[in-house]
Amino acid sequence: MSTHIRQLHARRIWDSRGRPTVEVDVILDDGTLGRGIAPAGASTGTHESVELRDGGSEQGGWGVSRAIANVNHEIAPALSGRDAMDQRALDELLIALDGTANKSRLGGNALIATSMAVLQAAANARRLPLWRHLAGEASVTLPLPEIQIFGGGAHAGRRIDLQDLMVMPIGAHSMQEALAMVADVYRTAGELMADSGRRAGVADEGGWWPDFSNNEEALQMLTRSIDKAGYRHGEVMISLDIAASEFGGGGIYRPGLEGRSYPREEWIAVLLDWIAKYPILSIEDPLAEDDTEGMIAFTKAVGRRVQIIGDDYLVTHAARVREASAVKACNAALIKPNQAGTISETFDALQTAKECGFSTIVSARSGESEDVMISHLSVGWNAGQLKVGSFARSERMAKWNELLRIEEALGSAAGYTGRSALPV
Numbered sequence: 001m002s003t004h005i006r007q008l009h010a011r012r013i014w015d016s017r018g019r020p021t022v023e024v025d026v027i028l029d030d031g032t033l034g035r036g037i038a039p040a041g042a043s044t045g046t047h048e049s050v051e052l053r054d055g056g057s058e059q060g061g062w063g064v065s066r067a068i069a070n071v072n073h074e075i076a077p078a079l080s081g082r083d084a085m086d087q088r089a090l091d092e093l094l095i096a097l098d099g100t101a102n103k104s105r106l107g108g109n110a111l112i113a114t115s116m117a118v119l120q121a122a123a124n125a126r127r128l129p130l131w132r133h134l135a136g137e138a139s140v141t142l143p144l145p146e147i148q149i150f151g152g153g154a155h156a157g158r159r160i161d162l163q164d165l166m167v168m169p170i171g172a173h174s175m176q177e178a179l180a181m182v183a184d185v186y187r188t189a190g191e192l193m194a195d196s197g198r199r200a201g202v203a204d205e206g207g208w209w210p211d212f213s214n215n216e217e218a219l220q221m222l223t224r225s226i227d228k229a230g231y232r233h234g235e236v237m238i239s240l241d242i243a244a245s246e247f248g249g250g251g252i253y254r255p256g257l258e259g260r261s262y263p264r265e266e267w268i269a270v271l272l273d274w275i276a277k278y279p280i281l282s283i284e285d286p287l288a289e290d291d292t293e294g295m296i297a298f299t300k301a302v303g304r305r306v307q308i309i310g311d312d313y314l315v316t317h318a319a320r321v322r323e324a325s326a327v328k329a330c331n332a333a334l335i336k337p338n339q340a341g342t343i344s345e346t347f348d349a350l351q352t353a354k355e356c357g358f359s360t361i362v363s364a365r366s367g368e369s370e371d372v373m374i375s376h377l378s379v380g381w382n383a384g385q386l387k388v389g390s391f392a393r394s395e396r397m398a399k400w401n402e403l404l405r406i407e408e409a410l411g412s413a414a415g416y417t418g419r420s421a422l423p424v
Contacts, residue, residue, distance in 0.1 A: 002029035003084045003125045010071035010113065012064055015040055015367040016395040017204060019062045023369075024071055024113040026121040028084055034121025038109035039338050040367035042204065045245070045289055045312035047320070049341035052107025067107035074106065075114055084122045091115055091344035103341040115342040116373055130373065131406055134380025141415040142175045142407050143378040143386040144168060144422075145400070146239045146282070146361065147182045149189050149225065150218055151203025151390070152210045153243050160210040161255035164241035165222050166387070168281060170419040171235030175407045178416065179391075179400055181229075181236060186391040189225035204366045206390030214257045219278050226279070233279035241284040242271075245312045248288040264294045268301060275306060281422065284309035284334060295329035304424045307332045307359060316340040318352040325356035331423045332359040335383065337374070350381055359423045361385040368395040375402040384421030 054063030123133035153163030172178035193199035198211035253267040287294035289312040316339035333353035362378040378386040
């Protein structure tokens with residue numbers, strides 16, 4: 001079996017928002033194919049890997065012809081003949097080839113699609129599912145899902161300020177049961193929205209389109225949906241992605257629906273009030289990415305009652321995770337491969353987070369595809385949690401359904417992480 005790269009080719013395909021993205025095929029000497037697709041975020045951190053877009057008027061400036069050319073004419077010759085089994089060496093070559101701190105020359109989208117394709121080719125060459133290729137002989141568990149019920153923020157025309165209102169089926173005992181519980185809550189939320197004359201479709205990630213007069217009304221509706229679906233708060237809990245960088249900075253927060261500005265201390269008080277009133281177990285990016293002081297203060301005020309996730313604040317970067325741990329600015333890290341730019345850097349951020357005692361959540365982006373790699377990453381790396389979006393739209397369901405197949409393949413060895421994945 002030869003696992004050296006014979007051919008590498010990029011093409012333009014389309015993501016779940018109908019925007020261009022990069023797909024890369026890697027073909028090994030023995031004919032084995034590996035494929036990677038770059039996802040794209042709408043709410044992005046300042047320090048994350050930079051997508052290379054064409055700009056201009058064509059395709060709204062979202063074109064990826066330059067990123068594709070970089071793969072086909074610069075990356076492909078550099079990787080030709082290299083061993084796909086040496087993921088780290090190939091990723092280091094990609095990083096050196098780009099030569100910038102944020103992947104802006106060749107494009108983070110070009111690099112992550114290539115890195116993913118190499119990884120998949122290596123697993124396929126071994127005739128192993130990707131999760132097993134990653135885990136080796138180690139035991140694995142199925143992740144606790146965080147699944148969007150209402151979309152918001154940059155994913156829903158900023159109809160509400162909160163970006164994701166999600167549920168976590170912590171009382172389930174298997175992935176089958178977990179997804180069935182979420183299906184009940186999602187369906188019930190849609191029925192309640194319809195009954196109130198507010199159901200107007202779905203947002204970017206498949207959650208119900210938010211038609212609320214203020215942010216707290218969305219929390220009230222989600223809590224009501226859990227209750228009406230028949231679940232106790234010890235079985236299904238709420239997870240929020242505040243994405244505070246979208247409406248805050250410099251210690252001042254200006255959520256559009258509230259019609260006022262909040263100094264850092266007052267905004268933290270709002271969040272603490274929500275935690276006291278609603279079954280909230282996890283909050284992502286509660287303060288802006290430039291507000292380390294606020295993150296530290298919020299984490300101290302909450303203690304170990306709630307999982308506090310850094311996303312824009314950490315951007316899947318090992319050094320930033322270590323810095324956050326040192327000052328106790330959060331207790332969990334969101335792990336997004338395209339934020340890092342390569343699979344090896346993604347893994348390093350996850351491992352660093354674990355070493356710091358953080359929980360880890362592998363995450364999709366709002367612009368997704370039918371690719372299911374993150375489902376395998378969450379299992380093979382024993383991440384503990386997975387955030388994909390909602391319980392609708394095929395690019396989301398493909399990933400949830402893949403977990404069911406993995407659970408079935410594991411058979412009696414299948415374990416569901418549940419609440420034990422949380423640092424609280």
